[in-house]
Amino acid sequence: MTDDPSSYGSNLNMERYRAHYGQMCRIREFEKAAITAAQNKLVLGAIHPSIGQEAVAVGVCGNLRRDDIILSTHRGHGHTMAKGADPLAMMRELFGRAGGYSQGKGGSMHIADFEVGMLGANGVVGANINIAAGAAHAIKLRGEDRVVVCFFGDGAINRGPFLEGLNWAGVFRLPILFVCEDNGFAATTRTHAMTSGGGPAARAEAMGIAADTVDGNDLVAIDEMARDLIDEARQGRPRFLLARTYRLTGHTSADTAPYRSEEEVELRWLNDPITNMRRILEAAGVPGTQLTAMAEAAKSEMKRAYEAAAATDWPSRELAYADVQDIGDPRERAF
């Protein structure tokens, strides 16, 4: 949280941050709509909201080109939208409908849009780290100047791929930025209770990956730091960004999070990244009415996506057999 919003003053790139504010509102409204859809049994599987963490997704992805690559986690709606995915195709995927990004075959935890370089959320914590290293490896082999950003949570640092993937990136000097979104929780357990040693940044440093820490609820700070780190990474100097934030919802939309107090959560809402950004923009002279209009526009956009997704057909049954592999007839049944 920025204690003094006016400190950014007139140097603030108003257009850029107004757009970023709008993008954070879109992500927030998308997830609020998705949570409503889950309550209304339109989203059938689990969803993992990133409410409270939007600044990390927007601040980092705002520094990427369309042909750059990201990999995300089970909590990936924000990253996906920030990279440029279409909320209607996302909503359809969450609803399991035709026209979803994966034709309704993946759902929220496997959301992906390869057209915009979003190579997939992942249902296995930490598994995306190795895959991201490989994407960066391919970029290097092909002599391209693209960069990979790999998002994961603080829970992932206790999985083996964290060690293996960071070491790999260091050994092969890959164009990759690792972004650890530290929201304080590994599923429904406080991460620090299950983590030995100095935490994510210390572990990254131990593997020769320079690590920086940022306030994950301060979009301007993230944007500025990510810009520099992505520039570095693009040169083949892998970097690590630890963004300290807080998960304002439960682990899933169904998790009431009884493992933490209401007071704790209320206090954290005072540091909501969207409100923080709004304060900064207002202090810099952007009229509050304009910002309210942006938030309202985001809300109507997601309401339309919700309604359109709900009105979309289910995928054709044949799709259950499509895209398994080219070899061997998947229609062969065992029953």
Place this chain on the structure above:
Amino acid sequence: MAKMTYIEAARLAVAEEMRRDPLVWAVGEDLGRGGVFGQYKGLVDEFGPERISDAPISESCIMGAAVGAAMTGTRPIVEMRFSDFALCAVDELVNQAAKARFMFGGQTRVPIVVREPIGMWRSSAAQHSQSLEAWYAHIPGLVVAVPSTPADNRALLKAAIRCDDPVVFMEHKNLWPLEGEVPEGDDVGRFGKAGSCREGCDLTIVSWSAAVHTAMEAATALASEGIEVEVLDLKTLWPWDRDAVLASVERTGRLLVVHEAVAVAGFGAEIAATVAEHLHGALKAPIRRLGAPRIPISYAPVLEDEVRVTAGAVAAAARGLMGR
């Protein structure tokens, strides 16, 4: 035709495919010095250390990075050293590689070849000797190749490298020095096409990998007793050539499946069940399976041999099916 060993045939396949397609590269521990068995010997001189790439002892990352690199437009050959070690990378293979194309609705493909040498040689004990091919045949999305000859090793490895889906390629360690004729020219194998190693009218033996040679040894012995055995080499377990198996068993009326892996829940069970479902009325004898007992593999030769399916055991089972 040129005479070469099983290992040389594989090396030739890799070299030919890397020359043909600059996006093919290999990654694994010790590849720069030729790989643990010498499967990559000399290749670094021709292709350089970026395309014949060493890797840290990080099986999970070798496999996972290959998945990411495959989704980003390259065609990695993944070297796992031993199929036993590949178990450190099962999430990356089973949850990621095998499912990415489907799970993302066809937005991506994962063209990787995972080389996982299998099988017993001498005194390598429980963590360097296993044959785990049935595990992967069980997983939708994976191709499973189990070549038994130098010619097939080259042809199927070339097919695997050209395949746009993940292929688990299981070479048998005991076959590395096996010599055989390998066709000239661009001989690319076909998945799901069994080979007939020997024709016969009394009994069908279905096998793959090194066990094919055991079956052939038994078949030769049985011929001298007047039992004519047809030996089918499946070559790939997914897809597997069920048409060839059904056609053969329809002719002979008797089936014996022979594999080195543990018999319980081995791929032989799938073959036996399929034949029973389709040819119940045509069978002249109950179907039999021969595989290893469900015990870990020992170090001491005398104990290790308890796990081996020998030519003698195959011949005895065949005689039993013939009522002799």
